Amino acid sequence: MSGVFELRTTDAAGRIGKLAVPRSGVTVETPALMPVVNPHVRTIAPSRLESEFGAEILITNGYILSQSDDLREAALSVGLHDLLDFSGAIMTDSGSFQLAEYGEIDVTTPEILEFQYEIGADIGTPIDIPTPPDAGRDQAERELSTTQDRLERARTVETGEMLVNAPVQGSTYPDLRENAGRHARGTGLAVFPVGAAVPLLNAYRYDDVIEIVTAAKRGLGAGAPVHLFGAGHPMMFALAVAAGCDLFDSAAYALYARDDRYLTVRGTEQLADLDYLPCECPICVAHTPGELRALSDDERERHLAEHNLHVSFAELRRIKQAIRRGNLLELVEARARGHPAMLDGYRALLDHADRLERSDPASKDAFFHLSAESARRPEVRRHHDRLERLAPAGHVLLTEGGENSQYDESWRVVPPFGPFPRHLSETYPLTAEVPERTDRESYEAAASGITRLAESNPDIAFTLAHRGWPASALDRVPDRVSVVPLESMDEYDRDDQTGQ
Numbered sequence: 026m027s028g029v030f031e032l033r034t035t036d037a038a039g040r041i042g043k044l045a046v047p048r049s050g051v052t053v054e055t056p057a058l059m060p061v062v063n064p065h066v067r068t069i070a071p072s073r074l075e076s077e078f079g080a081e082i083l084i085t086n087g088y089i090l091s092q093s094d095d096l097r098e099a100a101l102s103v104g105l106h107d108l109l110d111f112s113g114a115i116m117t118d119s120g121s122f123q124l125a126e127y128g129e130i131d132v133t134t135p136e137i138l139e140f141q142y143e144i145g146a147d148i149g150t151p152i153d154i155p156t157p158p159d160a161g162r163d164q165a166e167r168e169l170s171t172t173q174d175r176l177e178r179a180r181t182v183e184t185g186e187m188l189v190n191a192p193v194q195g196s197t198y199p200d201l202r203e204n205a206g207r208h209a210r211g212t213g214l215a216v217f218p219v220g221a222a223v224p225l226l227n228a229y230r231y232d233d234v235i236e237i238v239t240a241a242k243r244g245l246g247a248g249a250p251v252h253l254f255g256a257g258h259p260m261m262f263a264l265a266v267a268a269g270c271d272l273f274d275s276a277a278y279a280l281y282a283r284d285d286r287y288l289t290v291r292g293t294e295q296l297a298d299l300d301y302l303p304c305e306c307p308i309c310v311a312h313t314p315g316e317l318r319a320l321s322d323d324e325r326e327r328h329l330a331e332h333n334l335h336v337s338f339a340e341l342r343r344i345k346q347a348i349r350r351g352n353l354l355e356l357v358e359a360r361a362r363g364h365p366a367m368l369d370g371y372r373a374l375l376d377h378a379d380r381l382e383r384s385d386p387a388s389k390d391a392f393f394h395l396s397a398e399s400a401r402r403p404e405v406r407r408h409h410d411r412l413e414r415l416a417p418a419g420h421v422l423l424t425e426g427g428e429n430s431q432y433d434e435s436w437r438v439v440p441p442f443g444p445f446p447r448h449l450s451e452t453y454p455l456t457a458e459v460p461e462r463t464d465r466e467s468y469e470a471a472a473s474g475i476t477r478l479a480e481s482n483p484d485i486a487f488t489l490a491h492r493g494w495p496a497s498a499l500d501r502v503p504d505r506v507s508v509v510p511l512e513s514m515d516e517y518d519r520d521d522q523t524g525q
């Protein structure tokens with residue numbers, strides 16, 4: 026069922042969207058976190074997830090319900106919303122996880138979809154095969170083919186207004202993920218989980234997570250709602266959203282709590298190691314670590330689960346606000362400083378700056394240059410593309426100093442963007458806040474901009490007047506551009522340090 030997802034605001038490949046869930050008549054704002062509710066173990070009551078944490082959607086396991094003697098009949102008679110006491114949208118999983126864990130399950134795709142429909146699920150899931158990372162190519166292709174057959178069957182099952190997931194598999198093969206995305210989109214099913222990411226997430230292989238998401242999205246197209254299945258750690262939400270993920274599911278809030286693990290946006294802490302609680306949630310404001318440790322096992326687990334949920338929902342609110350403000354990548358940069366694997370993930374994302382650039386808005390509040398990675402942001406790339414369309418005339422000075430009447434035109438040069446005519450100084454992203462002590466990558470990016478300008482204007486003479494650029498950047502400047510240190514220019518040219 027297409028047409029249920031509407032994009033509102035974008036930043037990088039991240040977006041705020043609206044997922045209409047017709048069966049329960051609710052609209053879920055994305056990016057959204059779906060707490061995983063184990064039908065047997067309700068660490069936090071679903072009604073509290075809704076009223077206290079703002080959960081608009083949750084996920085529970087349709088397969089476990091179907092196999093449970095006590096819950097199956099209850100789910101069929103009163104329906105899932107009454108059974109769980111939750112009025113938002115409910116997604117159900119199919120047992121694919123159990124299939125991956127235990128090797129076999131006792132149900133077919135039409136049977137489990139019909140069951141999910143009968144118990145009142147809003148979004149159901151067929152049984153796909155989650156091929157693990159680094160599987161052999163033959164296995165990945167064979168299992169993907171089986172998954173695709175099941176998606177074809179799924180679309181023939183009568184499921185009324187229930188939306189149906191079309192999982193995207195393909196192991197760590199980008200071309201298979203892309204083909205899987207294209208096929209899944211072609212089924213006309215509604216929501217698109219990128220599957221089998223959990224082993225990558227558990228191994229902190231965030232760069233590989235970005236590669237499979239990006240590949241899947243190449244096939245799915247920008248308009249498809251994407252669920253990064255199994256991603257529940259708030260430290261990577263910003264990165265995954267910036268890559269274009271819309272839905273997350275957290276079993277982590279409860280599973281980590283059971284092991285006395287305390288989630289933060291920078292990683293995971295053991296409660297035993299904490300002398301202070303670095304968080305503003307109601308649990309952490311009201312307790313010391315020692316008080317939490319002194320609670321009974323059940324109470325401690327519930328308290329930690331609540332903290333874990335507060336942190337996770339707060340991070341999603343922060344992400345949505347960043348999308349609105351247009352500084353999502355600055356949030357990702359901050360998160361990338363929390364763990365080296367996150368930095369790998371951010372760098373992998375920037376490898377796809379060309380794709381990010383397509384959805385990145387042309388104008389935002391401000392560009393903060395915060396790290397060497399900032400030089401690879403889509404805004405820099407877009408400026409370099411724009412340089413090919415500008416028309417310099419005569420002998421053009423590209424300078425970090427003021428205007429110089431000896432040249433026909435004096436353009437400004439600002440790392441990492443490179444050159445631009447002065448009249449563009451007040452346009453985004455050239456209004457950027459750039460550190461005084463910038464980095465080598467930033468100068469190199471500016472030099473690449475000069476190259477783009479020189480190559481697209483072969484008949485124009487250029488001179489670069491720079492303030493102590495490193496050799497690695499100057500080496501990138503084409504030979505036909507004259508290079509002079511700014512301090513060697515005439516005295517009257519050095520007055521204006523602001524370049525205005």
Ligand SMILES: [Zn+2]
Pocket residue numbers: 304305306307308309310332333335336
């Ligand atoms: Zn807290």
